[in-house]
Amino acid sequence: MPAAPDSCHLLRFCLFNPMPAITLPRLLRSAVVSVVQWFDSDYEVESIAQAELREDKVEWVRTIPFCVLHLGCLGVIWTGASWTAVGLAFFLYVIRMFAVTGFYHRYFSHRTFTTSRFMQFVFGLWGATCVQRGALWWAYTHRHHHQHSDDEKDKHSPRQHGFLWAHIGWITSSKNFPTDYRRVKDLAKYPELVFLNRFDVLVPILFAVALYVLGNWLNAAFPALHTSGWQLLVWGFFISTTVLFHCTAFINSLAHVFGKRRYETDDDSRNSLLLALLTLGEGWHNNHHQHMGSVRQGFYWWEIDITYYGLKLLSWCGLIWDLRPVPVIAYDPSTHRNANRAPQQAPVDHREVKPSRPYSPPVSRA
Numbered sequence: 001m002p003a004a005p006d007s008c009h010l011l012r013f014c015l016f017n018p019m020p021a022i023t024l025p026r027l028l029r030s031a032v033v034s035v036v037q038w039f040d041s042d043y044e045v046e047s048i049a050q051a052e053l054r055e056d057k058v059e060w061v062r063t064i065p066f067c068v069l070h071l072g073c074l075g076v077i078w079t080g081a082s083w084t085a086v087g088l089a090f091f092l093y094v095i096r097m098f099a100v101t102g103f104y105h106r107y108f109s110h111r112t113f114t115t116s117r118f119m120q121f122v123f124g125l126w127g128a129t130c131v132q133r134g135a136l137w138w139a140y141t142h143r144h145h146h147q148h149s150d151d152e153k154d155k156h157s158p159r160q161h162g163f164l165w166a167h168i169g170w171i172t173s174s175k176n177f178p179t180d181y182r183r184v185k186d187l188a189k190y191p192e193l194v195f196l197n198r199f200d201v202l203v204p205i206l207f208a209v210a211l212y213v214l215g216n217w218l219n220a221a222f223p224a225l226h227t228s229g230w231q232l233l234v235w236g237f238f239i240s241t242t243v244l245f246h247c248t249a250f251i252n253s254l255a256h257v258f259g260k261r262r263y264e265t266d267d268d269s270r271n272s273l274l275l276a277l278l279t280l281g282e283g284w285h286n287n288h289h290q291h292m293g294s295v296r297q298g299f300y301w302w303e304i305d306i307t308y309y310g311l312k313l314l315s316w317c318g319l320i321w322d323l324r325p326v327p328v329i330a331y332d333p334s335t336h337r338n339a340n341r342a343p344q345q346a347p348v349d350h351r352e353v354k355p356s357r358p359y360s361p362p363v364s365r366a
Helices: 007-016 026-036 048-052 060-079 083-109 117-128 135-147 163-167 181-188 191-198 202-221 229-252 273-278 285-290 306-316
Strands: none
Touching: 060 229, 083 117, 083 135, 083 229, 083 306, 117 135, 117 191, 117 202, 135 181, 135 191, 163 229, 181 191, 202 229, 229 273
């Protein structure tokens, strides 16, 4: 009788052994599988080829997490507000927006700087608190966006599918649910990142519980703060996360219809100071689409890019290095609004590592 995997191999055992299949009538089974995938995003996942054959449409089972997130904000009716709760919500918005823009986007998606494996895991864990799924799915989806920006294959193009679809509709479709691990091979060789990506609901749940526990402790230890567990849960998790999601989504939707264009890119990307302030620098979207390999998206001193300032600080602390600068050609006036952009692939890190065996999610045979 084979021995059970020891603790050293537990993580690998969980990643490479799918959960048993569920046998139910077809429609019910589809709904149950969708629910199970909230907890294990690679459970009976379709192949990318199968998923691409699906119709782009809102699937109501997949809207439930978004409904819960937004309805949770209404809890403020019962919990009320305090300066402690509001201040924490704002603080968590800022540091988690930095995780989305600095780590999910500029590191995992574009590899615009280098870091250690440990800090890479910390960045992935930090990003997971944003409730925007795992770093590998995020990076795959974003690389796909740059490859097909505003063409018929773009998952969230306002030009192709309309503003609301680009903002939120696309993420509720099972067509856009699987992670194409072939597109993120540079990341999929790290089991710890695959774990965070596959069980992407785990960190948000622990994060929400931690806020509730923190609120109860503050209520007992510092009653003058006038807060509670439920109040911190509502403000620190539901309200802060909802605002965080919509401001991030504005880059998919609003940044392709609102603002100015410095470069004549093949897509509709635009620059906007307002969006840059809301997203810590991501609003310089036209700059980014022209030179996606740059760690800095505000190319001039007046283009505020708080994420870049934060990454620069991390580099001074020795936590990251090799920040990729804005290319000199970006400042050539002849490239402004008249550039024939050469297609750029999202830069990846090809350093030698000691990977586990390549990860492929269990594919449904249905």
